[in-house]
Amino acid sequence: MGVLEKIKEIEAEMARTQKNKATEHHLGSLKAKLAKLRNELLVEQQGSGGGGGEGFDVARLGDARVALIGFPSVGKSTLLGALTATESEAAAYEFTTLTCVPGTLRYRGCRIQVLDLPGIIEGAAHGKGRGREVIAVARNADAILIVLDAGKEGLNRHREILERELETVGIRLNKRPPDVTYKKKTTGGIRFAATVPLTKLGPDPEKLATQILREYRISNADILCREDITVDELVDVVVGNREYKPCLYFYNKIDTVTIEEVDQLARMPHSCVGSVAKNFNIAAPLEDDLLKTKLWEYLGLTRIYTKRKGQQPDLNDPVVLSKIRKGTTCKSLCMNVSTQMARDFNYALVWGKSAKHSPQRCGLNHQLADQDVVQVVTKTNKQQQQDKGYQAMVQGFSDKYHAKKKDAKSKKQGRLRR
Numbered sequence: 001m002g003v004l005e006k007i008k009e010i011e012a013e014m015a016r017t018q019k020n021k022a023t024e025h026h027l028g029s030l031k032a033k034l035a036k037l038r039n040e041l042l043v044e045q046q047g048s049g050g051g052g053g054e055g056f057d058v059a060r061l062g063d064a065r066v067a068l069i070g071f072p073s074v075g076k077s078t079l080l081g082a083l084t085a086t087e088s089e090a091a092a093y094e095f096t097t098l099t100c101v102p103g104t105l106r107y108r109g110c111r112i113q114v115l116d117l118p119g120i121i122e123g124a125a126h127g128k129g130r131g132r133e134v135i136a137v138a139r140n141a142d143a144i145l146i147v148l149d150a151g152k153e154g155l156n157r158h159r160e161i162l163e164r165e166l167e168t169v170g171i172r173l174n175k176r177p178p179d180v181t182y183k184k185k186t187t188g189g190i191r192f193a194a195t196v197p198l199t200k201l202g203p204d205p206e207k208l209a210t211q212i213l214r215e216y217r218i219s220n221a222d223i224l225c226r227e228d229i230t231v232d233e234l235v236d237v238v239v240g241n242r243e244y245k246p247c248l249y250f251y252n253k254i255d256t257v258t259i260e261e262v263d264q265l266a267r268m269p270h271s272c273v274g275s276v277a278k279n280f281n282i283a284a285p286l287e288d289d290l291l292k293t294k295l296w297e298y299l300g301l302t303r304i305y306t307k308r309k310g311q312q313p314d315l316n317d318p319v320v321l322s323k324i325r326k327g328t329t330c331k332s333l334c335m336n337v338s339t340q341m342a343r344d345f346n347y348a349l350v351w352g353k354s355a356k357h358s359p360q361r362c363g364l365n366h367q368l369a370d371q372d373v374v375q376v377v378t379k380t381n382k383q384q385q386q387d388k389g390y391q392a393m394v395q396g397f398s399d400k401y402h403a404k405k406k407d408a409k410s411k412k413q414g415r416l417r418r
Contacts, residue, residue, distance in 0.1 A: 003037055010034050024202035025211055028231045032215040035235045038168060058102050058137075062111035063320040064299045067138045069166075070147035071158050072119030075252040077101070078276045079147060080116040083292070085285040100137060105285070107292050110301055110320045115141070120165065135169050142324045143298050144173065144247040150265055150273065151256040159249060170239070173247040174270055178233040179226040182240075187220055194225040201231065212238060246298040246324070250291060252276060302328045305373045306337075313373045321368065331364040333374060344378040 014030050017023055068076045080086055084103030101116040117134045138144055144166075148158050166173060190213055192206040201208050208231070209223055216238060223237075236242045251265045251273045266273045272294050274281030283289035300323035307313035319336055326332040330350075334342035342364075349359040352372030359375070368374065384390055 007034065007037050010037070024231075025204075025208050028202075028208045028234075029211050029215060031231055032212040032235050032238075035239055036215060038170075039239065039241070058100050058113075058115060060113070060140075061102075062104060062113040064110070064142045064301060064322055064324070065113045065115065065140070066105075066143050066145050066295065066299070067115045067141035068117055068145050068147055069134065069138055069162065070119060071149070071162075074119070074147045074149045074158075075276050076116050076119070076147045079250070079252065079282070080114055082276050082282050083285060084114050086114075086116075105292070105295075107288075107296065108301075109303055109318050112295070112299065114145075120162075135166065135171070138166065138171060138245070139169075139243050141245065142322065143295070144171075144245050145295065146247060146249050148249060148251050150251040150254045150261070153251065153265065154261065170236075170242045172236070172242055172244045175244055177242075177244055178229045178237060180229060180234070180237045181222070181224040181226075182237045183222045184218065185220040185222065188222075189219065190221055190223075192223045196226065196228055198225060199228055201229070201234070209234060246300075248272060248294055248298050250274065254280060300324055300328075302368060302370045302372075304333055304368055305371065306333075307373055307375045309375060309377075318371075328368050329364065330362055330366045330368065330374065330376075333368065334364070334376060337376075341376060341378065344384065346377045346379045346383065348377065349375040 010030055010033055014027060014034075017027060017030075019027065068080065070076050080101065080103050083105050086101065086103030099118065103114045103116070105112040105114050115137060117137060120134050146159070146162055153159060163173060190210050192209050194205065198205040205225075212231075212234060213219075213221060218238070229237075247270060249268070249271045251271060253275055254262045254265070254273045255275045255278045257265075262273055265271060272281065272291055274291060276282050281290040283292075302321045302323070303318035304321060305313045305315055305318050319333060321328045321332050321336060326335060330345075330348045331342060333348075334345055345364060348362045348366065350362050350366065350368070350372055351358045351360075351374075353369035354367060354372055355362075379387075
């Protein structure tokens with residue numbers, strides 16, 4: 001029996017099993033087996049790759065990356081042109097786009113890379129219709145923009161199908177990682193503890209957690225739960241390869257449905273309605289509109305203006321930080337500019353919304369707000385000499401200098417011998 005047959009058998013058993021307190025342990029064990037088989041299927045598909053055709057290897061550019069995902073002929077290529085002024089082939093037939101087409105959205109001084117991906121179909125998680133390549137790009141994106149056809153959503157339920165396909169490959173949409181500490185050990189057995197009452201893991205959460213760990217052949221581990229989690233979240237923690245992505249659903253072609261249906265779609269969570277053809281909630285690439293504003297919120301970008309001592313801040317070239325990538329602290333700002341600045345950081349003077357008074361003297365862990373002005377003050381030579389790792393750092397610089405000098409000398413002697 002192959003992996004796909006095993007997955008279908010477990011899904012059928014879960015469907016016919018009643019959910020009650022007596023079957024919670026059995027369902028938890030089945031969910032753990034299902035997650036394990038899906039991981040094995042993904043590994044098999046990655047290992048058996050190497051087929052022909054163009055790949056989706058696109059260089060990461062800009063301050064953030066957004067992937068456009070949706071069924072064929074929902075308007076993804078037209079939306080890419082409206083957002084970035086990039087020409088992507090669009091036609092009245094399905095599967096017009098056969099590879100990844102990148103574009104750059106310039107908004108509020110930031111550069112956002114938008115990727116137009118081929119349309120996916122049901123079963124994409126198992127490799128149908130180049131679904132594996134599309135989903136691989138989605139795992140590497142900072143946010144996902146799912147494009148849906150408002151006229152077809154009522155009957156086809158495309159939103160639920162896409163959510164299920166992404167959930168199958170370990171992409172969690174609009175969720176955060178559970179507050180659970182999980183650590184594997186070599187000895188000591190399984191220790192389970194919780195700081196809050198666990199109401200979703202049955203009458204005996206420790207027994208259920210032990211059963212799930214044994215499905216993965218783990219006999220020694222520590223688990224500490226700081227929130228009330230479900231069985232699926234516990235399995236995600238144990239597996240450890242889940243991606244948590246912000247996702248915005250854009251319902252296109254609202255000019256083909258009634259105003260009541262538009263109102264119903266607009267009230268759905270994490271949703272935005274519009275029409276690219278009629279310019280509803282979609283403006284020109286350099287103009288502001290509702291979709292760009294929503295994308296900005298979901299990406300969590302923060303613009304920081306830097307200044308030197310005694311000079312005006314540079315308001316033309318901000319440093320863009322992202323909550324999804326490196327965070328929005330003073331340390332993230334220093335690491336974005338230079339690792340040497342982070343190493344020699346003394347304090348920062350901050351003007352703006354995040355400061356209690358202007359200027360406020362802050363440390364590395366201070367959370368910055370959008371359009372803050374920051375002046376970083378580095379340590380003096382005397383302060384650097386008092387650091388613990390100063391001697392090792394100086395010795396490292398000296399070794400690099402002498403090695404470079406010796407290499408240049410040997411090259412010069414080699415040229416003279418010729």
